[in-house]
Amino acid sequence: MDKYRFGIDLGGTTVKLGLFDDEGTLLEKWEIPTRPANGGAAILPDIADSVAAALARHGLTREQVRGAGLGVPGAVTEGRHVAPCVNLDGWGGDVGTALSALCGFPVRVVNDANAASLGELWRGGGAGCRSMVFLTLGTGVGGGVVVDGKLLTGAHGCGGELGHIKVNVGEDELCGCGKRGCLEQYASATGVVRAAKRLLAGTDTPSALRDGEVSARAVFDCAKAGDALALEAVALFADTLGQALAAISCVCDPEKFVIGGGVSAAGPFLLDKLIPAFRRYAFPPAEGTAFALASLGNEAGIYGCAYLVGMAE
């Protein structure tokens, strides 16, 4: 009998769901709204109803489902306990047991950023790797460290908190974590915009960026077009990120770095700047570490949740 899995990625506004076969082929994906009111009381029943409807659409029984993975926007301890989620009205607890009771098959729970890392490992930019470091460069910098096919979450849940590696202890501005000089102050969308704005304010260099809104996309687009100031902002970004990736490599030495998040929309141009910066700072035997762009976009979470179904506890 063929077996199937659900990958369920719970966000603050929508729940993304995917039905997969056991080899990791996505058969259908869809979304439902998240209803966080009243401590999120409707969240799990809504998911269970949507799962039941999907089983009916595909003519499947509950017995044919190996299980589901549920990605949540909060800390998960001991593989099941979800700390109260700020943007879900404090929803949390042993939600895996509760969803399993509603659905009639096993449910594994995982932090959403970790789920995305596992998705990229299984069917994305890290496919085929046993060890991988995933970075999402968005508003902030998130990450996931995979060793021997498993996520390294750490003793205090801080494994893979790569955005908070200190790269400039002389930084004046505070990071969201309350300290200064974190990687995400430099290597995020916010960081590259800040670097460009400082260059615009501090120099007279002509730049197309002087004419419109300075977004991360605009900085990368201008850099691709040869704009000197934008190229300088991108060089600062890549140098700082390369330095942090070299430090990460001295700790866990992954086969591959996989780069995702909004900034990775800059594509191969981003890797062309980043790889030489990494090599400048890497311990020599690790200079050849592979790089790839993430390939699953915002489907990475449902893939990672489905992957988790097949893994040992």
Next chain:
Amino acid sequence: MDKYRFGIDLGGTTVKLGLFDDEGTLLEKWEIPTRPANGGAAILPDIADSVAAALARHGLTREQVRGAGLGVPGAVTEGRHVAPCVNLDGWGGDVGTALSALCGFPVRVVNDANAASLGELWRGGGAGCRSMVFLTLGTGVGGGVVVDGKLLTGAHGCGGELGHIKVNVGEDELCGCGKRGCLEQYASATGVVRAAKRLLAGTDTPSALRDGEVSARAVFDCAKAGDALALEAVALFADTLGQALAAISCVCDPEKFVIGGGVSAAGPFLLDKLIPAFRRYAFPPAEGTAFALASLGNEAGIYGCAYLVGMAE
């Protein structure tokens, strides 16, 4: 029938050997000279003879030996192949199989720095931990990263090469690895001496260090006695090391940092300086990470080799 293990730590001048019971109690330790001439042809026969003599001394048979771990001063790939060792006249190859044939019981091979990490995990400063980061602060800075009771060696053998994390990309002097600004240029015995000498040359601050040889031990002893210049050198050392440990924590988030090597002879005074520096830079949930001094000294290697005997491949 009681079982026993050998831990064998091969160095450039001596081989340290230990006979352990299966619970990790060291029953006897001894040393023999290393004879590296002729590509190290005598190394394994010498070890096998010494092991046979120990069995006779203790009235044990080969059948009572679960196995031996052999620590080697070089890179080990796939758990058995030793790259030619520079300070052993190019000795290397599949030495585990060769020693096993001579001894009549299984032999596991491991890099010596990694062996020391496993020793501290098993019976030293990291005892009771599932995850630990070990740093040896000596002439250089070595390390070992343990996750779920296993060494993280990495895709290119660079896992735990913590001495080559870049902490100052503006550094002028070259590190032994050919790059600049590595942790071991600052957080080693050599590094603290260099910092003190720079302060002595660049200031008029009175200091007891102006009167004798500036060794790492002298710097720490003067700092303990309240010497302002020595305290400044130690503060620089601790700040740089704390910054690197905070970065390591953002990657693998260990339960504990265990500090060994010659510099760790400075004892609790070292940790009193290091822990606040770490907390200054750590991601907040990891600020409470435990610290301990290594406790096995130069026996860590034989303990780690014996530990390896009981582990899955």
